[in-house]
Amino acid sequence: MIDLYDRFQDEHTKATSLSLTSECWFAIRLDLLCAIFVIAVSFLCFAQSDGLNAGYVGLSVTYAMSLMALFQWCVRQSANVANQMVSVESILEYIKLTPECTTGKALPPEWPKNGVISFVRASLKYPGTEQPVFKDLNFTITEKEKVGIVGRTGAGKSSLITMLFRLVESEGQILIDDKDIREIELHTLRQQIAIVPQDPVLFTGSLRRNIDPFRRYQDEEIWNALNEVQLKEEIEQLKEHLDFKVAEGGSNFSVGQRQLICLSRVLLLNRKIVIIDEATAYVDYQTDAKIQSVIKQKFKNSTVLTIAHRLQTVMDLNRILVLEEGQGTFGEPYLLLQDKDCSLLKMVEETGKMMASSLKKIAKEAYERQHERLPISDGFDNVNAESVLYKRTHRECNITVINEEANKKNEVLEIKKVQDVTD
Known part of the structure; x- marks a missing residue:
């Protein structure tokens, strides 16, 4: 004291x-x-x-x-x-200012257990504006799924995060483990969602206070988190170690180091839902690769939403949400690239021939890896994986499968399923 x-x-x-x-x-x-x-x-x-x-x-x-x-x-x-x-x-x-409504249902400390996020006819319109940012979004992010969010500037990528944190109240329903977030106490909701911001935020004070601001963890746990983001050796070289004084805005650390420190803060929290808001937008490719490696290894048991600044960071994820003109197209990257009307294909092609070829290859390899352990049943054993066209609508998935015999006869067999292939 x-x-x-x-x-x-x-x-x-x-x-x-x-x-x-x-x-x-x-x-x-x-x-x-x-x-x-x-x-x-x-x-x-x-x-x-x-x-x-x-x-x-x-x-x-x-x-x-x-x-x-x-x-x-x-x-x-x-x-x-x-x-x-x-x-x-x-x-x-x-x-x-209109005060936020902080009342809501009390939930057990272990909530959420699974990290399943569902948007049901969700719409968002900022106060004082007439044009909605989103209108009738319908999709579900399953347990432990890694989802990328892409779109052009102004498409509403950050607004989607605003809806999850209830910074602006939305219409429709957003469910986390079947609980409507509008019925959850605001502090509890925000406490259970971890975020790595686009601009790394560090406060004046000790390094320990920046990583563990509420002093809930032991020094050993903090060192483990720093070790996982490959910052332990650099911090050990400082004279004060964890008591090192961080300058205003973290100016005595590089941008990449500040981002890794924020990432270690999220690792300590160990939340079921993690949001990564263009965390690699201002870092070099080496630090980008380091951050992506940590995310893939340490957040295996979490549902991760990644707002993409570089397409190569999300092309190997489970699924991608493509935002355009207030609507969203949701599906696996490789399958979305087969749809010529999808804006993801246009964005990939705009990167140039060599980069577009590389991105398509990454998406294809990721698709093949994900489906190695998931054989397609329902009587279609000889399905060519490259001929699966996937397009998700509001409440169901329309899957078009072309097998070898049907391909020869130029016939297409359409199957309507309520679940995704990956389910």
């Missing part, structure tokens, strides 16, 4: 000292300006001495000298009023 008091006292002393120093600096500059003004008045009176009364000259110089103290006092008072009114302005803005 004493150490905490000393730390707060030091921070207060730093701010007060900086304020006093700034005031002194400002006062010297004001005095200099006033002195220049007095000198200018004196020289003008001297230049016009033939036509001026001596009394007027003395009065002008006296008033000019008295201006020094008065001018400095007025400027200081106006600055203080402006500083104090900023606080009042902020309070008035907060008063106008």
Whole structure:
């Protein structure tokens, strides 16, 4: 407790000292300006001495000298009023905000057990706007599934995360393990969803406090998390280790290191649902590969939603949600690439021939790996995997299968199923 008091006292002393120093600096500059003004008045009176009364000259110089103290006092008072009114302005803005509804059902600590996320006719429209961001989204993310979210700028990728965290209330239903998130207490909901943000956020203080802000974990667990993100050796080289002081905004760490520190924070939480909001958007390819490796190895038992900045980071995931014009197309990457009307194929082709070929190869290899242990039954044993066309609608999947004999006769056999092939 004493150490905490000393730390707060030091921070207060730093701010007060900086304020006093700034005031002194400002006062010297004001005095200099006033002195220049007095000198200018004196020289003008001297230049016009033939036509001026001596009394007027003395009065002008006296008033000019008295201006020094008065001018400095007025400027200081106006600055203080402006500083104090900023606080009042902020309070008035907060008063106008509509408070969030924090009431809801109490759930057991182990919720969610599976991490199944279902969107049922979910729509989102920001306050003050008429055009909805999403309209009637219908899809289900199964347990432990790794899903990529792609779309062009402004398609609503981050808005989907806004819906999950209830930063803006949406219409329809969003279910997590069959529980409507609008009926869940807000603190509980946000506490059970971990996120790796696009801009890594670090606070001024010790490294331990940044990784474990609520002091719930032992040092050994923190070191294990740092080791898993391959930062342990670099932190051990610091003199203070976990007590190393992080500068404002984490400026004494590189962008890649800050992102890995945020990733270690998520590893400690060990949540069933993890959201990765373009975590590799501002890092080099080496750090990108390191982050992707950690995500694949350490989040095996979690449902992971990845907002993609680089297509190669999501082409080997289980499924992809492609957002466009308020609608979503949901399916496996390889199968989506077979649909010429899907915007994912257009985005892949826009990367260039070599990159597009590489991305298609990654998607194909991932598809073959996923279906090695999942033989397609229902009487179609000789199905060519490359001829499976998949297109998901609101509540069911239409799967078109072309076997070898039907292909020769140019006949297509359509099967309507309620479940995905991967189910």
